[in-house]
Amino acid sequence: MIWIDTIVQGVLLGGLYALFAAGLSLVFGIMRLVNLAHGDLIVMGAYLILVVVSVLGLNPFVAALVAAPVMFSIGWVLQKAVLNRTLGDDILPPLLVTFGLSVVIQNSLLEGFSADSQRISMGPLETASVAVGPVTMGLLPLLTFGSAIAVIVGLNQIFYRTAIGRAFRATSDDPVTASLMGIRPDRVFATAMGLALVVATIAALYLGTRSNFDPYVGPARLIYAFEAVIIGGLGSLWGTLAGGIIIGVAQTVGAAINPEWQILAGHVAFLIVLLVRPRGLFPRAVD
Amino acid sequence: MTLLETHGLTAHYGDFQALFGVDIRLDTGETVAIIGANGAGKTTLMRSITGVLRGAADQIRHKGTAIGHLMPDTIMKRGIVMVPEGRKLFPSLTVEENLLIGGQHKGGRDLGDRIDSFLSRFTGAPDPVALAAGHDGTGIWTLDTVYDLFPILKERRHNPGTALSGGQQQMVAIGRALMSNPAVLLCDEISLGLAPVVIRDIYAALPKIKAGGTSVIVVEQDIGQALKVADRVYCMMEGRVTLEGRPDAISRDDIHAAYFGAPA
Numbered sequence: 001m002i003w004i005d006t007i008v009q010g011v012l013l014g015g016l017y018a019l020f021a022a023g024l025s026l027v028f029g030i031m032r033l034v035n036l037a038h039g040d041l042i043v044m045g046a047y048l049i050l051v052v053v054s055v056l057g058l059n060p061f062v063a064a065l066v067a068a069p070v071m072f073s074i075g076w077v078l079q080k081a082v083l084n085r086t087l088g089d090d091i092l093p094p095l096l097v098t099f100g101l102s103v104v105i106q107n108s109l110l111e112g113f114s115a116d117s118q119r120i121s122m123g124p125l126e127t128a129s130v131a132v133g134p135v136t137m138g139l140l141p142l143l144t145f146g147s148a149i150a151v152i153v154g155l156n157q158i159f160y161r162t163a164i165g166r167a168f169r170a171t172s173d174d175p176v177t178a179s180l181m182g183i184r185p186d187r188v189f190a191t192a193m194g195l196a197l198v199v200a201t202i203a204a205l206y207l208g209t210r211s212n213f214d215p216y217v218g219p220a221r222l223i224y225a226f227e228a229v230i231i232g233g234l235g236s237l238w239g240t241l242a243g244g245i246i247i248g249v250a251q252t253v254g255a256a257i258n259p260e261w262q263i264l265a266g267h268v269a270f271l272i273v274l275l276v277r278p279r280g281l282f283p284r285a286v287d
Numbered sequence: 288m289t290l291l292e293t294h295g296l297t298a299h300y301g302d303f304q305a306l307f308g309v310d311i312r313l314d315t316g317e318t319v320a321i322i323g324a325n326g327a328g329k330t331t332l333m334r335s336i337t338g339v340l341r342g343a344a345d346q347i348r349h350k351g352t353a354i355g356h357l358m359p360d361t362i363m364k365r366g367i368v369m370v371p372e373g374r375k376l377f378p379s380l381t382v383e384e385n386l387l388i389g390g391q392h393k394g395g396r397d398l399g400d401r402i403d404s405f406l407s408r409f410t411g412a413p414d415p416v417a418l419a420a421g422h423d424g425t426g427i428w429t430l431d432t433v434y435d436l437f438p439i440l441k442e443r444r445h446n447p448g449t450a451l452s453g454g455q456q457q458m459v460a461i462g463r464a465l466m467s468n469p470a471v472l473l474c475d476e477i478s479l480g481l482a483p484v485v486i487r488d489i490y491a492a493l494p495k496i497k498a499g500g501t502s503v504i505v506v507e508q509d510i511g512q513a514l515k516v517a518d519r520v521y522c523m524m525e526g527r528v529t530l531e532g533r534p535d536a537i538s539r540d541d542i543h544a545a546y547f548g549a550p551a
Contacts, residue, residue: 163387167391169384173377176359177377179363181463182360183388184360184399
């Protein structure tokens, strides 16, 4: 019975990793941009929610709703003003620029909020749980997992059911021909980055309520996100969820065997998948 | 009335000059054919007109407005739309989505354009809304009328665009361009790599396209086909126009000389 519990907790943890990774996957899928600052942008989102909660005294969920449009705007301007200039045949410039951005964000947060660890309080929700048969599930992890599913369903709806989704896919296929159809690829990319930061805000809500955070936790979260994206297959959102779950389960199972093995087990699972399926579990057909 | 004209148009790829002072003209309601061998500069001319290659503003004029410096999306919103060489369908989109995306950004009224229009007052950049004015993207072409023109596309509408035969893909590419109800349609090598019977079917759509109020420039290597459909023909060689005239007024020898640079 304890094994079932361990695996369920791992799946729920996978939801959190999938949320970290969904924005990364979205941006990579549309513009082949590997955003090394994604983890730091999530941390920035967590600080933004924290500020809204403390200044306006709002519930964290409402605060995230306030933060989301701000994060969208930051993403839009960042892409339009900075990152669009780095895109091209060479993959090195976006890596260098987002790496630099990561350092800038970390130091700005350090300057603004100090190195003290912070936490967004959810009140009684933090410890609430539901029992399903032999397994007890925390309400917050369940909400996290549900949010991950909702985010992925929502992004898929946007991709395959809306005009902007068509523009995303067309621009991803061929920006020059897309511009002949009246599309401005730079604006489409900016909108995609804005959307990725809205997803990052949702990830930030759960990052900030489920554990302590400080200005430096971004890169560690980014590693899990990368592993989830790569296990799932680059650019596939459902694959990203599967990748998150695999890492989550590996970590909880590893921790159940020996608490020291938690982090290691996640990385080992990633390496095994990479050995067996180098292109991930659900690679896109044309890449 | 002159709808579109180039005047002393030059174009470069890095240090390589591809066009040397090209003058062409398209009148309202006309079909103009541009013929020439590989490397004559036909596709470069199309890329210049549509803004993929940008140069001096007044080398290209549309209804008297200089447009040579504009971005491809602004030129498209003025109603100048291209069917690109090689069809260039979007592989991630179905046939129907490929058609829809052609009509989705016409007329220059989207939010991004309005913001850029506002900013242009301060930056001096071209104002996309003002530049797209005069073409609202309305007309006879909708998803239904495109399906009437090419019925096979309706049957295949949920297939990925790239899963179709070459001729059907060409129909999607033409339908995609028509969805914006263009004032000028530029067709770049639409018969390339297709069987003669398929080419005939595709050219059969041309009278209906013209009846919808669209003026057409076709770029062709197939001289016979070009002479059959065009009101006027330009022949290009090595980045220059070497011959211009009505199909019935120019002889085979004229064309041979203009096309190959040597008399027959």
